[in-house]
Amino acid sequence: MVRKRAQRRVSRAKEAAHGNQREGILYNAEMIRVCMPQKKKEIEIPGPKRVMDLIAETGMRPSTVIVTQEKKLLTKDHRVEDGETVNIISVVSGG
């Protein structure tokens, strides 16, 4: 019973977060969208920003990721503008 309630609370929290995020995208279409496919995560960061600063904001280590935009690879000093989307892909293989 207790557990069920807790679960419900969690899912409600998730819904709320999701809703906010959607709203965020609608209202802030002019931010930089940063996708981290391995973490299944997307965040928005106000631009303009250099790639290295975007990496720093995600807390990832610069030597462990490549940053891509469509078919292009971006260097760490590349400037990303509002409204653009970039992917930060971890290169660390485990095992």
Next chain:
Amino acid sequence: MKCRRCRKAAAAIELPSHHAAFCPECFFVFFKKQVREGIKKHRLLSPGDRVLVCVSGGKDSLVLWDVLMDMGYETEGLYIDLGIEGYSDRSREKVIAYAEARGKQPIIVELTKEGIPIPEAARCVRMQECSICGTVKRYFFNRIAKEGRFNAVATGHNLDDESARLLGNIFHWQREHLARQHPHLPASAEGLVKKVKPLWRVSELETAAYGFLKEIDYVIEECPMSERATSLVYKEVLSLIEERMPGSRIVFYQGFLDKANPLRTSEWKATDAASAPAGTLADDGVEYTSDDPENGTKGAARSCASCGALTYAETCAYCRLKELVRKRREKRAKETNG
């Protein structure tokens, strides 16, 4: 930022460890040169070699296959489907799609069909998946190489993998594993095929960049079992050092190969093979099994009574594992029926 090689095109990647930045075309040239030098330095492959490339669907192994094909080696890809829900299917699809695009058909071994899917086998013997996985994979590398008359087995281990393993081996003073850690393990007198790691000079970042720029579609997710891997801790430490002191990783690993090579011929090899405690990690992250012909020089190798593979025991580690899984299934079936 401009490419430091052609000085015309815009750079797509900077490599602090090489004090360089390259445009895609120049990066391809650089990358292949690194691999070629790595192959040449330790004579990993000869032009006529028939190479079995072990592909997992990840970036390193697919890039390795791609580069070796481009260099003109005769290759076939071997994919071992570990039977890990979701992950195995997705990585398998990538391997097949890549191979088809290059007019190849990968050799596929399905552990579920063989009666020994990794998650179930690990539960049966209460060991870590990765230990089991290593034993089983090596078994098939050898077996398929023998059946297909390959004279080299190539894996996609890169500089980050090898330097992390080196750090781990030093940390635990695994003399036996240190003695055997090398990008080139020659064919054994008993008939085991040589094992090579042609990507030992290139970093993980370089491999990922190469794969991306060449539009090789690899699985970006990792095997779910890898989360607990201790090698990730060593990798993290090394990338911290690398960021502060670019070029440290290659100095560390190449220095070991060049300067510590006497380890390979020392008496350590013989003594530690017999005394290494069970549960320690072998040179490729595999749990030490004293009867594994690749792990020691203990006694004379013979053929497994069940499958014919090389072993120091009556039956090989793989066959014993398979038997355990079979027995446990039998027991389970009885329990549920009775």
